[in-house]
Amino acid sequence: MRNRLQYLSRYLPWFLLLLGLDAMSALLLWLSDAKAFAVLLPMILFATVLLFIAVAFVLARAEQRKENAFRVFLNHPDALNEEKLLRTVSASERESLRLLGNILREKELLRSRAEAAAEDYEEYVEAWAHETKTPLSLLTMVLDNQGDEIPAPAAFKLEYVRSQLQEHINQILYYARLKSARKDYLFEHLDLNVCIEEVLEEYGLLLKEKDFQVSIRMPSIKVFTDRRGIRFLIGQIVSNAVKYSSDSPKLTITLEQEETAEILRIRDNGIGVKECDLPYIFEKGFTGDPTDTGKKATGMGLYLSKKMAEDLNLELEVWSERGKGFEMTIIFPRV
Structure with missing residues (x-):
């Protein structure tokens, strides 16, 4: 109801114009026949208000259908929604809407490609990090099982390098995890x-x-x-x-x-x-x-x-x- 009142308020200047025309007509009628003026004036005003409300209601419904079609088109700018929107607009607006539809579909295609590329990148990073963990696990096993056979300074340096690599790999994995649209928290x-x-x-x-x-x-x-x-x-x-x-x-x-x-x-x-x-x-x-x-x-x-x-x-x-x-x-x- 509020939306309809907003639509009606857009046509208020036209209503005032009609009232102005009614005032001029009433003045001419009064000058020509004062008795007819008293009888016809209420009928003229009633007809004017009724006509305005009817026309404004029809136009408001058309505007609302146009706005709804435009919202659907913006969310899903495919050819079907574009055709539905074109039926609600004037001929002068159709060319602009067709151009807008082409631009939106190009942007949507680029966005889909970017999402696919980002998903491929995330999968690659995760796969790389998990593959890198294999030699790290082997290094850990060697240090745990054969650490006594390796000189202490060398064993310490290897363990230090292993720890640093593990930390950087964890950072890469969690960076990909945080940026991913899919969260696997438990x-x-x-x-x-x-x-x-x-x-x-x-x-x-x-x-x-x-x-x-x-x-x-x-x-x-x-x-x-x-x-x-x-x-x-x-x-x-x-x-x-x-x-x-x-x-x-x-x-x-x-x-x-x-x-x-x-x-x-x-x-x-x-x-x-x-x-x-x-x-x-x-x-x-x-x-x-x-x-x-x-x-x-x-x-x-x-x-x-x-x-x-x-x-x-x-x-x-x-x-x-x-x-x-x-x-x-x-x-x-x-x-």
Whole structure:
């Protein structure tokens, strides 16, 4: 009803014009015959209003059909919907609509090709990453079973390279996973302590090489999340702690329980982040000032962590002070 009134309001100037013509006709009628004027004026006004309403109603219905056909055409600009729309417009508009239809179909074709190319790329990246895991698994098996036969310095370097490659492959896999339209998360109640232990074991060699003091102060608690996603998220935080550690590195993991959430805090005493850089650390490719650490960074770790947290419906908070450390807080809302 409201839409019809809006359509009718478009024709209000024409209604006023008709009333103006009626006023002129009434004036002439009054000048010619005053008695006839009193009788005919109400009939003229009634006929004018009735005619206006009838014509405006017909035009409003035509406009509404045209608008509906146009909306359908914009959502699905195929030839069938184009023909339906052409039946509702004037001859002067048809050529423009045909041109618009051709442009929209070309854009739709390009979009479909781009989606197919992106899907092929995602499948290739995932296949490449999984294929690369095979030699990494073989290297891991050799180091586990024949580590005693390899000189200690060489074994350590091989294990370090294996860990770095594993981390980069995980980043590639999760980057493809986050960008994919298909999400394969499996949400379940997980023991958070077990997840943390698995991550610390994965980064055990790097933590040992840096002589980290790891302190875990948290109760046994279960959270509702995806196992692979939360392990990746915690792993990126631990990896950054290793990369930007101090001379006597410490890693402290604590948990606070509140009424609406569990709050996991992971803190190190590394070099920290400049205050001016804090607002940008989750941006893709942001690495800060490379001269501060002398390290080559991709700027992808915290970016992927933020995206993963958003997918898992978790909140991230950051505290850091230059030269005093870095703390990442993961907030798990209670289900």
